[in-house]
Amino acid sequence: MKSHLKDILEQVRQGQITVDDAVKKLKDFPYQDLGFAKVDHHRELRKGFPEVIYGLGKTNDQIIKIANAILDKGSNLLITKVEESVYTSLKKSLPQLNYNDLAKVAFLKQKEPPGGQGKIVIITAGTSDIPVAEEAFVTCEIFGNTVEKLYDVGVAGLHRLFGEMDKLMTAKVLIIVAGMEGALPSVVAGITNIPIVAVPTSVGYGASLKGLAALLAMLNSCPGGVGVVNIDNGFGAAYLASLINHL
Amino acid sequence: MKSHLKDILEQVRQGQITVDDAVKKLKDFPYQDLGFAKVDHHRELRKGFPEVIYGLGKTNDQIIKIANAILDKGSNLLITKVEESVYTSLKKSLPQLNYNDLAKVAFLKQKEPPGGQGKIVIITAGTSDIPVAEEAFVTCEIFGNTVEKLYDVGVAGLHRLFGEMDKLMTAKVLIIVAGMEGALPSVVAGITNIPIVAVPTSVGYGASLKGLAALLAMLNSCPGGVGVVNIDNGFGAAYLASLINHL
Amino acid sequence: MKSHLKDILEQVRQGQITVDDAVKKLKDFPYQDLGFAKVDHHRELRKGFPEVIYGLGKTNDQIIKIANAILDKGSNLLITKVEESVYTSLKKSLPQLNYNDLAKVAFLKQKEPPGGQGKIVIITAGTSDIPVAEEAFVTCEIFGNTVEKLYDVGVAGLHRLFGEMDKLMTAKVLIIVAGMEGALPSVVAGITNIPIVAVPTSVGYGASLKGLAALLAMLNSCPGGVGVVNIDNGFGAAYLASLINHL
């Protein structure tokens, strides 16, 4: 690998090279062509984290080959949205692979990632939201963040939230996971000045429209300070929270 | 008018007549045929309140004729969704007509309606929700209820809600009016055991989808005890709350 | 448990304590932290009914632990949206658990709940709507209400509704369950002055959009007096109806 993006960016920040030169180098960054995939070995330098495998719609064979390409570079491995039966199958080729069965996430940590500066607190409205929260949890950890969980403190019993405010207030960033009416991010945004990454979940039925109701509620939060990611996207929430936590 | 529905229903409750006989009488109840409208003079007996005029999509002339038919029977008059310019025009024919310009409701009370037993408290999340709340207010009043207002206590500053809890807790029924994320009914349902009639409003923009976001949130309320009416339907909320308050 | 919410609320109503003081006590109310759940033992005092377990999205192990926490407090247990296979599994740990297989509701009554004042009548438009109606039925019963059923009286044969009017008219509150065009709440609202809790069901196909058609119809009911809950939400309808019936 000819050059490290981090160095390049540092040089840009310090005015040592022009951005023009930086961009020209970008095109020379390495990727590994597997035919069905072009593994972006450069991403770890560019984004701070290596490429993550989205498990849906890929064959086991494709996942294994991409995983090996990533592991061969010494990077940490994260595979999201993996059914347990797929994990069992992957495990045969990748015996050190770990699995969070609530989150349906497989992972393998080969080295310590750069640590974040503060703490990320992951909050759920209910117990049924935990699978999405756990996806965020595994992602935050493998991205080098200190994380704490605060589950089942939704609006049906707000005293539970109030009773855990000291844990909540120690966060640098909050990830709030809620389905149904998705009111919890608004409530928390009304009482704190901590940036919130809100994750709607598909928990609910009927007019929850598979999470659209919670999504819309979060996008319309009256109190400010809320950024929203896709329904059930614990991974994406952790990604953004981790970027903020590494500032 | 041959028979009063109230009497009939009382007789049914007391077993003095069969419901069969009661239903047979229903068909004989009076309505007044204006060609473009069949004014249901029987509704006051059947439902407790006289027919209410929905102002949209009717010509001024039609509204005036229906209004006169209702007033001629000595009933109270309520016209919803009436633009001020229409009211001004109606006023010429109906000089005693009153108007709530926030609610865009015209009304004329000719007699005292039967009183409700408890109090209805009307709550809004924000100031922009007031027009819908006022429609509920005027309707509650003309239907004979004691009403109190509690405006602008939404989730952006929950201490305002907590600070007004004593007013809230005196209600027999709550009407809660909220736009944007529509979280307030859920929050209140989490801390009280008072039946809630929730009214989503079209306050908001973009992903509020003209009130659909708030509507969906209210339908998905995690805490129980919430019944929802149409977007911006202050009238319908008051109707249901009044029925409950007259139990 | 330091204080009973009911007492507190009574004191508020009688002006013996300020609401400020009441709210301050709220935060001290007990909940039991199971890690994945914070069981709200205070809810029974606050809402009149103990916490109810929403069965979807929870592991069997989570359900059992929450159920035991509730039962240990001597409260009645209600678990909604439970597949029969899950129930069979739960039954091993909770041998006294009962199951309504139409409603997919598991329940265990340990004590007699406070009784409602009137009767709740549950109406369905068709036979296919019965599962949702039965969820409402089990919930109404465990919440202490007298309930009567009136099934399959939809608009395809209105004489069946008229023939059962005497049963219908004895209700203090109506729960009306209907799929497809969802017209029945409007029809009943046109002929009675009893508050109606309307439950759209996902019965139908194609343009029923899994119950959205019925939901929209009920929200747009021309006659007043109708409050709507989520699609297939028999539990939520019973919750609201029970609150009204306990007024």
Next chain:
Amino acid sequence: MKSHLKDILEQVRQGQITVDDAVKKLKDFPYQDLGFAKVDHHRELRKGFPEVIYGLGKTNDQIIKIANAILDKGSNLLITKVEESVYTSLKKSLPQLNYNDLAKVAFLKQKEPPGGQGKIVIITAGTSDIPVAEEAFVTCEIFGNTVEKLYDVGVAGLHRLFGEMDKLMTAKVLIIVAGMEGALPSVVAGITNIPIVAVPTSVGYGASLKGLAALLAMLNSCPGGVGVVNIDNGFGAAYLASLINHL
């Protein structure tokens, strides 16, 4: 005009010519090319009614030229969805043009159309649905049908419908026009065996979604015998009803 479609179709029915020959002739049918429009002078023969001008999205000049082309052939003229200001402008060029201001339909009858066999009864749920019903009325009349109106008999006061059943039962086809929850076609279909053409209207607000709620309700009618046309499409309803009435 070389051949009359009616004659051709008659010959087909009687086996005098093959349909192959009939179709070959189709391509030779006349149309008049105005550049911006190809006026289909053949339609009257093929469909029983001449081409009708859809007023939206056309310039006054375009409408006038098409109208003159139709009138020049001695056909009756019907222009739908015409604002009053446009009509006033058209009137200058077409002084004999008539206008139904409720329906926003302009028309000019030059000859008597072939009469239908039975009667079409047009029903509305409310007064606000009348504009759409009037569009159907004008269309039915200019297409040669006997028509009767039965307005404002919706579910808010079903005794009005029952009280007019004798008028309703004389129809060969029913056109039922309703907004909001759109329940009336279902109710009528439950008690008659007359074919129903159902027209949802955009009367309502909020969750009526500009008539979608009524449209979906009508498509999901539990009782059979209901065919649905587009929202506010009084013209289309009359077209279908007229075809049935001319059978």
Next chain:
Amino acid sequence: MKSHLKDILEQVRQGQITVDDAVKKLKDFPYQDLGFAKVDHHRELRKGFPEVIYGLGKTNDQIIKIANAILDKGSNLLITKVEESVYTSLKKSLPQLNYNDLAKVAFLKQKEPPGGQGKIVIITAGTSDIPVAEEAFVTCEIFGNTVEKLYDVGVAGLHRLFGEMDKLMTAKVLIIVAGMEGALPSVVAGITNIPIVAVPTSVGYGASLKGLAALLAMLNSCPGGVGVVNIDNGFGAAYLASLINHL
């Protein structure tokens, strides 16, 4: 059964009795209360066809009991949306039951229904639309109509439609079944004056939105004469077509 609806309606048509008297009798019409169902034995008189069982959402036991109640009255039996496994199970209790496995319709004809006057032609755009068309076919037959099929003549090869025009033109009513873009009813409406009942199907994927695309297309048909029923509702189309064919 005290009175036959047909006789009553005849008397109304001939002015021998008032509709008032007719309606009064309606309430006395018989239905059989099975608890979970109120079988409407009166429907055959009122609508011309007996009650039809909608198979979805009912237990086998419920279906069998309703079916027996209908058969006991000597009526013909029709059960729609029945999976083959359910049919196999029903067959044990109802050995004479027949099954159309394309349509997933079970039926048993005990007597000859009153015949229609003309012929119904059922058209499909493609082969994949046949299941819905067959549901219409079975229904038309058991309702006493002469039916002919014209399958796979969609817009991808219009010469197939033109080549079968002589069959098409003999119809009194057309049922046109199409998925994907749903263009066929518009095309046929452009070249005939026969009333069309259009049935959108869920054939397609992606932006067909499970039949919504075809539904919307049919509702927006530019040529007139098209009435639309629910997606995949072959039964409903046959119901309406049969009413028209029996005029």
Next chain:
Amino acid sequence: MKSHLKDILEQVRQGQITVDDAVKKLKDFPYQDLGFAKVDHHRELRKGFPEVIYGLGKTNDQIIKIANAILDKGSNLLITKVEESVYTSLKKSLPQLNYNDLAKVAFLKQKEPPGGQGKIVIITAGTSDIPVAEEAFVTCEIFGNTVEKLYDVGVAGLHRLFGEMDKLMTAKVLIIVAGMEGALPSVVAGITNIPIVAVPTSVGYGASLKGLAALLAMLNSCPGGVGVVNIDNGFGAAYLASLINHL
């Protein structure tokens, strides 16, 4: 301007330079920074046509400044979605500006664009679709194509289409513009092997959902060979058709 994209691409095609080198040069291409806009003077080289101004959401002043920047380079000017009042205002600064009032497009041709190889035929279903077709027409012309118009040949009178087949068959590419049910592209795709660019229009009302019905229909075309652009996007259709015509 250091280098012409066309030359670069030619060199790439002929293997004279690597694409790597070509891409590196891309970043050096010129754009003019107006603060509120970065006018892409390079686009004409890269795409074959200069930057086109999308008129909506821009102030008159912004449009004029961008227009002048484009004209100063000697390029042809095209401004879409411009209301007549805006055009009148622009005209003061740009006196040679032309306007197509049906299309609401302003344009000024300073030089002859490179000509296309074949002919583009623009077809509309109805007269109301002409504004969108005219937007396509002006765009095609200013992009150097030979264009022919074929308006008002929709499915309500297919013989008009058949009668103009010789004009249609001379096209290298077809642009087909249709609202309502949007069936025309499917019909034409069924009988030709010419690539079709389909443009849904917002012509229609109610369930046309402002053009969504036509859009969905076109996306679901059963016959192949149809590419779809945005609703009312005559410009985009012309852009794609012109690229194909210049192959």
Next chain:
Amino acid sequence: MKSHLKDILEQVRQGQITVDDAVKKLKDFPYQDLGFAKVDHHRELRKGFPEVIYGLGKTNDQIIKIANAILDKGSNLLITKVEESVYTSLKKSLPQLNYNDLAKVAFLKQKEPPGGQGKIVIITAGTSDIPVAEEAFVTCEIFGNTVEKLYDVGVAGLHRLFGEMDKLMTAKVLIIVAGMEGALPSVVAGITNIPIVAVPTSVGYGASLKGLAALLAMLNSCPGGVGVVNIDNGFGAAYLASLINHL
């Protein structure tokens, strides 16, 4: 077969026969009536490719009969959307049938199709989009085109796209397949002047709405030159691209 469409069209282009005569001949073109299907043997002449079987919603038996009818004419066979279990079953009757298990497409090439003039390059944003791309690939090949694949070059690592620009720039037409945010067609359209056929895929979850998000993004592409087909419609994209490539 009396006449070849290709010859007819050639004669039309050369003015040797009128289109009128051409159209008249169309109706005489052959199709084979299998009852459940009318196999359009004429399509190969008319469209350049023979009829293709859409596998969904057809029984195995229907597919085999249509396939045999096509093969008997010496045409190439293509069956889309075929599950592997169905293929295995078909294989017994059609032993030479091939299968692309990623694309779920079965095919059998009996003769060489007419070759296209240029090259089609098929691009995917990610590995999960490959099944749709492969459907396009098989279709392009059997339609006689030279095809190249460029997989996994989405916006998460644009340097991969830049690194493969030389492959991309050799195309006459591009097929770009992308799910999730569907941004790749816009990005490519911004830097090339090659016509793009964009295929949204259902890759994603939650707010991807099964591909609607990508579909809408592609329809709204700011850079011009993009035509869109249905979600997951690799076949349709290949069809259009092949028509363009054969120009």
Next chain:
Amino acid sequence: MKSHLKDILEQVRQGQITVDDAVKKLKDFPYQDLGFAKVDHHRELRKGFPEVIYGLGKTNDQIIKIANAILDKGSNLLITKVEESVYTSLKKSLPQLNYNDLAKVAFLKQKEPPGGQGKIVIITAGTSDIPVAEEAFVTCEIFGNTVEKLYDVGVAGLHRLFGEMDKLMTAKVLIIVAGMEGALPSVVAGITNIPIVAVPTSVGYGASLKGLAALLAMLNSCPGGVGVVNIDNGFGAAYLASLINHL
């Protein structure tokens, strides 16, 4: 004002007081009851910024009274979504009020807010997105942030983005504003590790669905690091970005 939230929070962070005590104090925080509004004077302490007035749905009189209440406390004033005519009217009572006519935001800075640590760069895809970007700009400034603008660098000419990378890379947080296909946040997220707040705009027409297309695209961003706010919500984006920038 008894206590400053900031102090309380600091004490919590330093363990000097428990959060329990902190929360108890919350309820005592001041708000000013204007009847139609409860002005939350406490918000500045709690959230870092004072209450902001949402201009839609409020009367001029209400806005002025709330504004005065805020100004009286010495806080800075921000009023969003204010039409110019409303501003002109407000200006009479609040002569020092400023107005950004692109953003439709009124504001009045009375004191210097606490400064952020880094820089916020606001990016737009096009010129038509500027009004929303300007709303973000004014908000960022009044909230004490250093801000830079980078307008019109969308995917139609990516070299403009590359050419401004040095400006972009100096940001601590990015606000990216885009309508139509909303691809820009994904593209930027692919090449940087700076947290992105994405703002979809309603720029576009037809299938942009008033910004829903861009919203969905942003929620489905394949590259991570993107948090989304409501359509056209420049204010909300600035709020979140400011919180992050003040970390």
